[in-house]
Amino acid sequence: MPRFAQLLIDTNSFASGAAHYADQYPGDERNARLVLAVTIANRATVQAVVDTGTPWCILDPEIVERLEDAVLFTENLRDLMIRGERYDGRLGRVEITLQADCCGVSIAVEATVFVPTLRLGEVWCHPNFIGLQGFLARIRYAVDPEENVFYFGPV
Amino acid sequence: MDGRGGTSVSGRLRERYAVYEQPENRTDMQPTRLLVGERRGLTCLVVAQEKCSVTLAREGPDATTEASPNWSCDATAEDIHETNMTTASTLILLMEENAKAGAKEPFALLADVIAWAYHPPEELLRAIELALSMEMSGLAMELAQLGGTLFPQDERVQRMAKILAPPVVRSARAPDGKGLDASRKWLREHAGQYRGQWVAVRQGRLMGVASSLRDLEPIIGDDPVGTLVSKVL
Numbered sequence: 001m002p003r004f005a006q007l008l009i010d011t012n013s014f015a016s017g018a019a020h021y022a023d024q025y026p027g028d029e030r031n032a033r034l035v036l037a038v039t040i041a042n043r044a045t046v047q048a049v050v051d052t053g054t055p056w057c058i059l060d061p062e063i064v065e066r067l068e069d070a071v072l073f074t075e076n077l078r079d080l081m082i083r084g085e086r087y088d089g090r091l092g093r094v095e096i097t098l099q100a101d102c103c104g105v106s107i108a109v110e111a112t113v114f115v116p117t118l119r120l121g122e123v124w125c126h127p128n129f130i131g132l133q134g135f136l137a138r139i140r141y142a143v144d145p146e147e148n149v150f151y152f153g154p155v
Numbered sequence: 156m157d158g159r160g161g162t163s164v165s166g167r168l169r170e171r172y173a174v175y176e177q178p179e180n181r182t183d184m185q186p187t188r189l190l191v192g193e194r195r196g197l198t199c200l201v202v203a204q205e206k207c208s209v210t211l212a213r214e215g216p217d218a219t220t221e222a223s224p225n226w227s228c229d230a231t232a233e234d235i236h237e238t239n240m241t242t243a244s245t246l247i248l249l250m251e252e253n254a255k256a257g258a259k260e261p262f263a264l265l266a267d268v269i270a271w272a273y274h275p276p277e278e279l280l281r282a283i284e285l286a287l288s289m290e291m292s293g294l295a296m297e298l299a300q301l302g303g304t305l306f307p308q309d310e311r312v313q314r315m316a317k318i319l320a321p322p323v324v325r326s327a328r329a330p331d332g333k334g335l336d337a338s339r340k341w342l343r344e345h346a347g348q349y350r351g352q353w354v355a356v357r358q359g360r361l362m363g364v365a366s367s368l369r370d371l372e373p374i375i376g377d378d379p380v381g382t383l384v385s386k387v388l
Contacts, residue, residue, distance in 0.1 A: 016326060019335075020335070020336050020339065022339050022342070022343060023343075024343065025388060026342045026346035026354075026385045026386075026387045026388065027346055027347065027349075027350050027351075027386075027387035027388030028388045029347065037335050037338075037339065037383055039379075039380050042379070042380060043379045044375065044379055044384060045335075045379065045380055045381070045382060045383050045384065046383070046384055046385060047339075047342075047383070047385050055290070055292035056292070060386060062353075062367065062368045062369075062386070063368060063384075065368075065369075066368060066369065066372065072314065072317060072318060073318075074314070074315060074318055075311065075314075076284065078284065078287055078288060079288070081290070091287075091318055091319070092318060093317055093318045093320075097327050099335060099380075101333065101335040101336060105326050105327070106326070106327040106328075107324055107325065107326055107327055108324070108325055108326075108327040109322050109323070109324050110320070110322060110323040110324075111322050112318060112319060112320075112322070124386075125388060126388075127388065133292050133293060133296065133321075134322060135322050136322075137321060137322060138321055138322040138323070138324050139322075139324055154324035154325070154326070155324070
């Protein structure tokens with residue numbers, strides 16, 4: 001049981017569940033991140049970097065390709081600046097679940113995501129991201145870096 | 156000068172923008188007068204009655220005179236363009252111009268003062284697109300929600316409202332994420348050996364490696380929730 005589970009989950013209902021997080025995204029060992037495992041549309045469990053600087057969640061187009069029918073997309077392409085590069089893509093709506101793998105109850109979030117549309121031969125070389133307005137804005141969260149635990153719950 | 160009644164406009168914006176709306180005794184009509192801003196020498200006078208007329212005037216020594224109380228206006232600058240565009244179209248053009256210039260404050264003010272109920276849904280959708288292009292995601296979400304209320308029959312607006320709705324959170328019965336920690340640990344220790352590849356890990360065990368996620372489909376399909384898949388950067 002994580003150290004603050006009783007305080008944050010049982011006592012005052014700040015959170016409903018807690019998950020461990022990784023410090024690095026696979027293959028990107030140079031940068032410290034807060035990386036959560038999330039399940040998209042109950043059909044793929046992937047890792048995603050918590051990033052309060054991006055408005056939307058950003059998903060690897062290859063992941064979305066296999067669950068396209070579970071995502072409601074906008075009609076038009078638009079662009080978004082991701083790590084200094086501008087990418088075309090579509091906004092969409094899909095359910096993303098935060099698994100309470102430490103303790104408590106998981107939450108499912110109907111989230112707004114940006115899915116890049118790659119040009120022929122282009123390779124997506126960025127992590128998945130969990131964004132602020134499309135996801136984090138409606139959950140409470142707290143981070144304990146001592147135990148690598150991310151507490152979360154609905155607002 | 157601020158006739159918007161009850162809507163706050165910052166002092167700085169009020170200096171630059173005078174926004175008129177319909178007199179209180181004419182609540183049955185569209186907003187009757189708008190004097191929208193002075194930017195880069197372009198003054199836009201919009202006079203809207205049941206039949207709209209619009210005058211765009213390039214600012215000069217005698218550039219424009221304010222719309223008179225009987226809702227007519229005169230523009231005496233050299234560069235005057237009469238147009239038969241609707242008031243709505245003109246305001247969208249102003250939004251476009253502000254978007255192009257990256258002028259977020261006037262753009263947000265326009266989005267705020269425009270009476271969207273009197274505009275076709277296409278124009279609201281265009282404003283949302285512009286807000287997104289300016290990375291004004293909060294404003295885009297607000298406009299989309301407004302559109303969802305104003306245009307219940309318009310499928311495109313409803314779709315946009317749904318996609319740009321605030322996140323909806325609910326408790327989820329499953330999954331409980333058992334085995335994820337072991338899979339994370341495996342990734343931390345071994346992912347470096349598989350750069351550029353997709354890996355599928357379950358309960359701390361490598362289940363498959365492939366150059367595309369599609370090739371891992373048979374493995375993921377067995378347990379999509381309990382299998383952690385990741386592309387190693």
